[in-house]
Amino acid sequence: MPPLPPDQLIFPASQAALLEPYLPPLHPQNANPVNKPFTTLTYAHSLDASIATLPGVRTTLSGPQSKAMTHYLRTRHDAILIGAGTAVADDPGLNSRVYVHPTSSSPSTAAEVGVGGGGEPPLTSQPRPIILDPRGRWEFTAESKVIRLAAAGRGHGPWVVVAPGTVVEEGRREVLEEVGGRVIRLATGQNQDQDRFGWKDVLGMLGGEGIRSVMIEGGGEVINSLLAGGGDEEEDEGLVDAVIVTIAPTWFGQGGVVVSPPKLKGGEALRLRDVRWCPLGEDVVLCGRIAR
Ligand SMILES: NC(=O)C1=CN([C@@H]2O[C@H](COP(=O)(O)OP(=O)(O)OC[C@H]3O[C@@H](n4cnc5c(N)ncnc54)[C@H](OP(=O)(O)O)[C@@H]3O)[C@@H](O)[C@H]2O)C=CC1
Numbered sequence: 001m002p003p004l005p006p007d008q009l010i011f012p013a014s015q016a017a018l019l020e021p022y023l024p025p026l027h028p029q030n031a032n033p034v035n036k037p038f039t040t041l042t043y044a045h046s047l048d049a050s051i052a053t054l055p056g057v058r059t060t061l062s063g064p065q066s067k068a069m070t071h072y073l074r075t076r077h078d079a080i081l082i083g084a085g086t087a088v089a090d091d092p093g094l095n096s097r098v099y100v101h102p103t104s105s106s107p108s109t110a111a112e113v114g115v116g117g118g119g120e121p122p123l124t125s126q127p128r129p130i131i132l133d134p135r136g137r138w139e140f141t142a143e144s145k146v147i148r149l150a151a152a153g154r155g156h157g158p159w160v161v162v163a164p165g166t167v168v169e170e171g172r173r174e175v176l177e178e179v180g181g182r183v184i185r186l187a188t189g190q191n192q193d194q195d196r197f198g199w200k201d202v203l204g205m206l207g208g209e210g211i212r213s214v215m216i217e218g219g220g221e222v223i224n225s226l227l228a229g230g231g232d233e234e235e236d237e238g239l240v241d242a243v244i245v246t247i248a249p250t251w252f253g254q255g256g257v258v259v260s261p262p263k264l265k266g267g268e269a270l271r272l273r274d275v276r277w278c279p280l281g282e283d284v285v286l287c288g289r290i291a292r
């Protein structure tokens with residue numbers, strides 16, 4: 001048997017069951033395109049609502065158990081979406097390295113290892129990375145983590161969503177395409193902001209590409225604009241199907257990247273319903289749906 005990958009995470013099936021009401025339906029491979037994918041907003045924040053200590057700084061909040069939970073969520077969605085700011089700051093992998101174990105003990109053989117490790121089949125449970133990068137700001141290379149993982153067969157090649165006029169160098173496009181990724185052009189300015197994609201357009205494009213579920217991880221601008229309904233007064237309902245937030249027992253202090261969306265029309269509060277709190281190690285995971 002090949003050895004277990006050193007970065008393998010373990011997530012107990014009993015905890016996965018608690019999340020199930022908030023997750024997209026399990027669906028067959030190659031289902032028909034959908035109008036809008038099931039959309040889960042999920043991230044980790046501190047007690048003062050920071051998702052990073054400072055802008056542009058990769059910051060660990062999740063403990064091992066909640067990190068394994070996030071990697072489990074990655075197996076339960078067709079795609080994982082971040083903004084250019086996160087891609088530049090974090091050099092993320094955006095794959096899953098989790099094994100869902102029927103008990104909390106560790107697997108003993110590689111055959112028992114789940115996705116992203118030595119398990120089979122390696123790619124069917126991996127999410128497609130999606131990066132919103134209208135201006136082509138993320139300077140990825142063959143050494144970027146997400147590209148290396150895709151080249152190693154441990155994740156999918158990313159789809160980079162750019163504005164129609166953005167120039168993507170030939171060499172860079174080839175780097176993407178060699179690992180099964182691609183550049184997707186999407187019109188900006190369909191909502192109030194000329195430089196931004198409308199969220200309805202982003203989700204509609206993903207649905208048309210066969211993505212039936214997407215988890216949106218961040219960062220700050222992505223989360224805040226999504227919670228605000230994407231800046232389009234017509235779109236302020238129904239974008240997000242579930243919210244799963246990890247809360248870490250720490251304060252970062254002022255100056256971090258904070259989740260604090262603009263006020264809604266009329267100033268009313270945005271609230272979750274159907275709430276469930278799941279302690280995971282030293283963190284707590286909050287699941288809910290946006291009340292309408
Ligand atoms: N703790 C956690 O769970 C997470 C933490 N993070 C942290 O968040 C920080 C990054 O957050 P932040 O700087 O706010 O960056 P974001 O990742 O939110 O990216 C913002 C950028 O993405 C592009 N973008 C976002 N939304 C749209 C849209 N609707 N249309 C077009 N382009 C869009 C824009 O690029 P442009 O400006 O080029 O036009 C924008 O400036 C990092 O420090 C990272 O570590 C990130 C994810 C999760």
Ligand SMILES: Nc1nc(O)c(N)c(N[C@@H]2O[C@H](COP(=O)(O)O)[C@@H](O)[C@H]2O)n1
Pocket residue numbers: 043044058059060061062067070082086087090091092093094095217218246
């Ligand atoms: N759930 C969660 N907890 C944290 O503590 C985090 N820092 C993040 N960040 C998100 O995960 C990405 C990095 O992880 P991988 O390299 O992809 O494994 C990062 O880019 C954020 O999207 N999330």
